[in-house]
Amino acid sequence: xxxxxILQRLTISVIFAVISMFFIxxxxxxxxxxxxxxxxxxxxxxxxxxxKVDVLSLAKGYQDPHFVDAKPxxxxxxxxxxxLVYNGLDLEVGWxxxxxxxxxxxxxxTLNSEGNVDASVFITNIxxxxxxxxxxxxxxxxxxxxxxxxxxPRNGIPVAKGIAAxxxxxxxxNASYYxxxxxxxxxxxxxxxxxWDEELAxxxxxxxxxxxxxxxxxxxxxxxxEVGFVEPKPGIPPTPSHVADLIKKMKSMDVKLVIASNYYxxxxxxxxADQTGAVFLSIPTQVEGQDxxxxxxDLFDAIVGEITAALKDKTGAANHSLLDTDx
Amino acid sequence: MNFIRTIMISIVVAASSPCFQNYSFxxxxxxxxxxxxxxxxxxxxxxxxxxxxxxxxxxxxxxxKEKEEVKENIVVKEETGIIPAAxxxxxxxxxxxxxxxxxPEISVVALITPAYYSLNNPVVFAENxxxxxxxxxxxxxxxxxxxxxxxxxxxxxxxxRTEGVELEEAYATTLFxxxxxxxxxxxxxRAKFGRINQIHRHAQNxxxxxxxxxxxxxxxxxxxxxxxxxxxxxxxYLELSASGGSPDVETPTFQRSPDANNVGNLLYIFHMAxxxxxxxxxxVNLGASFATGSNASGPDERSNLYGVDFFAKYxxxxxxPYQEVSVQSEFMWRQAETPEEELEDYGFYAEAIYRFxxxxxxxxxxxxxxxxxxxxxxxxxxxxxxxxGLSDVxxxxxxxxxxxxxLGLLGRAYRISPMLTFSPSEFSRIKLEYDYLNQDYGxxxxxxxxxxxxxxxxxxxxxx
Numbered sequence: 001x002x003x004x005x006i007l008q009r010l011t012i013s014v015i016f017a018v019i020s021m022f023f024i025x026x027x028x029x030x031x032x033x034x035x036x037x038x039x040x041x042x043x044x045x046x047x048x049x050x051x052k053v054d055v056l057s058l059a060k061g062y063q064d065p066h067f068v069d070a071k072p073x074x075x076x077x078x079x080x081x082x083x084l085v086y087n088g089l090d091l092e093v094g095w096x097x098x099x100x101x102x103x104x105x106x107x108x109x110t111l112n113s114e115g116n117v118d119a120s121v122f123i124t125n126i127x128x129x130x131x132x133x134x135x136x137x138x139x140x141x142x143x144x145x146x147x148x149x150x151x152x153p154r155n156g157i158p159v160a161k162g163i164a165a166x167x168x169x170x171x172x173x174n175a176s177y178y179x180x181x182x183x184x185x186x187x188x189x190x191x192x193x194x195x196w197d198e199e200l201a202x203x204x205x206x207x208x209x210x211x212x213x214x215x216x217x218x219x220x221x222x223x224x225x226e227v228g229f230v231e232p233k234p235g236i237p238p239t240p241s242h243v244a245d246l247i248k249k250m251k252s253m254d255v256k257l258v259i260a261s262n263y264y265x266x267x268x269x270x271x272x273a274d275q276t277g278a279v280f281l282s283i284p285t286q287v288e289g290q291d292x293x294x295x296x297x298d299l300f301d302a303i304v305g306e307i308t309a310a311l312k313d314k315t316g317a318a319n320h321s322l323l324d325t326d327x
Numbered sequence: 328m329n330f331i332r333t334i335m336i337s338i339v340v341a342a343s344s345p346c347f348q349n350y351s352f353x354x355x356x357x358x359x360x361x362x363x364x365x366x367x368x369x370x371x372x373x374x375x376x377x378x379x380x381x382x383x384x385x386x387x388x389x390x391x392k393e394k395e396e397v398k399e400n401i402v403v404k405e406e407t408g409i410i411p412a413a414x415x416x417x418x419x420x421x422x423x424x425x426x427x428x429x430x431p432e433i434s435v436v437a438l439i440t441p442a443y444y445s446l447n448n449p450v451v452f453a454e455n456x457x458x459x460x461x462x463x464x465x466x467x468x469x470x471x472x473x474x475x476x477x478x479x480x481x482x483x484x485x486x487x488r489t490e491g492v493e494l495e496e497a498y499a500t501t502l503f504x505x506x507x508x509x510x511x512x513x514x515x516x517r518a519k520f521g522r523i524n525q526i527h528r529h530a531q532n533x534x535x536x537x538x539x540x541x542x543x544x545x546x547x548x549x550x551x552x553x554x555x556x557x558x559x560x561x562x563x564y565l566e567l568s569a570s571g572g573s574p575d576v577e578t579p580t581f582q583r584s585p586d587a588n589n590v591g592n593l594l595y596i597f598h599m600a601x602x603x604x605x606x607x608x609x610x611v612n613l614g615a616s617f618a619t620g621s622n623a624s625g626p627d628e629r630s631n632l633y634g635v636d637f638f639a640k641y642x643x644x645x646x647x648p649y650q651e652v653s654v655q656s657e658f659m660w661r662q663a664e665t666p667e668e669e670l671e672d673y674g675f676y677a678e679a680i681y682r683f684x685x686x687x688x689x690x691x692x693x694x695x696x697x698x699x700x701x702x703x704x705x706x707x708x709x710x711x712x713x714x715x716g717l718s719d720v721x722x723x724x725x726x727x728x729x730x731x732x733x734l735g736l737l738g739r740a741y742r743i744s745p746m747l748t749f750s751p752s753e754f755s756r757i758k759l760e761y762d763y764l765n766q767d768y769g770x771x772x773x774x775x776x777x778x779x780x781x782x783x784x785x786x787x788x789x790x791x
Binding site: 237 | 474505566787789
């Protein structure tokens, strides 16, 4: 019986400690608290919200956004969110819904909640929308379209606009501030897009092979042709026979570039590149995917820089060898 | 508000009227009559004023409402003006229409397990463990899940087996913000007791349930209850849960009391869950649980079950995206009162899992349960369950319960289970497991399982 009384006392003291915690931590910050699923949105929200917001991304930039651990601490973060911005199109289907339910936060808890922002609704040109019947024999298919739309920098603008509108709605006092920041961001991004367009212009139509079907939007924008994938089907790791076929195909088409997001395994991609004389590029595909990439614009500076450098080398080298044989 | 204001105004007006000011006490009877008349008149005047003011008020209110309606219309127009810019995409064909329909998400997960046991009458601890040498339909779990409305979601899971169907879970969860960061789960749910009890069979790491879970909680502890969960605003994740309900699914430890109307004899479960993010790569869970309730061996006989759980996962995100190591352990200690004596026993398991490639993992589990009142020396050699003194005591008291549903253990049993798993995709899995069972009240047992898992329908959540 003694054991019970000690336990009871312990329980009571724990309960008191806990209740006091509710009051200590209960102070409300004046800033709008934005939580995003991936760092791309955090970076954009940060630029629009400036010092009027606190921004936090759940997933890391160097992490595969399909496979994020639903760590319980994320529940605590979502619990305090005024706005949740996520990618949608089932990208986070394996980990975000359970966190949202656990968050017990009316701001974000349902699709209809004021702070629940599925950024894909701002995008008008969703790629890979299935036209025929689909099932999972096709691999990890996304029935609502390819979710990696943030890899087309032009999509940064409507997303930023959507975030600005949502911020103005949640925090109307600072609406003009958000509007100004959005204009700034959009103008700068538009300028940069023109710059990148010029850099990429000579390489329009370049045939590339990518690891996963996550570079479609990038290719669509840059004018690359994706002629193959290292994965036999989305989400299924490469098999020897598929790799052999791919190497054959690449040799016959003279593909010069193999690209993989830096969160995918790199071995097979670089092996294929070695076998075919192509260049293998491991690129960051999300903000903070690599040291020094802190903004959405940094990200494309890095992507465009790395791809053009690689293609310049390759085509330059090809030209050299042509000259040599001529000589 | 308007009504109160009307009264206030009328009182002020009345007070300022001359008749009120001239009012005085201690006059003669004629004066009194006069005054009464005056008062009557005053009352009439006041009433008139009140009705006048009320009328004016209602007119004003009407006007305000009209204005608001106009405003709303404008807002709606503005919104509809914005929407085309971010036009919701047309649902595509059949699939789009299905996705758009308001049906709940449906999922089916099948566990089919060829098994080999070295004993003719295999020792099987949990209900959904493979039963016999042969091909076992371990479980078909059918799930229906959806939000109910802006305030609740509802999750239900039915467990189909060869012998029948069990309602495994069916509970509502509150979605809205509530005081003290609380969240309620109402209905039948896998109780927050330890770790494995909250994880569905198909998401568990081993083919067989740890002995301690099987012996103390049964296949799973899933009372129909009301459960309150508090998310404590601490720097780490800290959730406190308390639930009270009916142990309407019989478990080895808790059963409905014969004194069924005693609220104190219901099943109460408390749980504390902590999660610490040591780094981006390393997370640690620590939990403690307590459950108390009637065990049906007498009208007021209770069982108390204490548990602690530990889980740590190391997943280096930057270099090896699909490699991870996790360690998990649970310890439970049980006290059970019977009319004759107080029983005490304990058990634990510890497992380590290493995922060495995207589709492969391997692991090993050690589990043990023991009782401090084991089979007496004389009975030991026989290994005959029927002769075991302890189970006899319990069985008599439990009044004709089935053999599996008795309290207390026969002695000590431990088991070692290595396994290897290959997952062709997220939706299928093949698991090879070997179990070596050693029990001091019976012969040792070897078992081999090859478990096939197939999941169709809605994409489930990856449990952490």
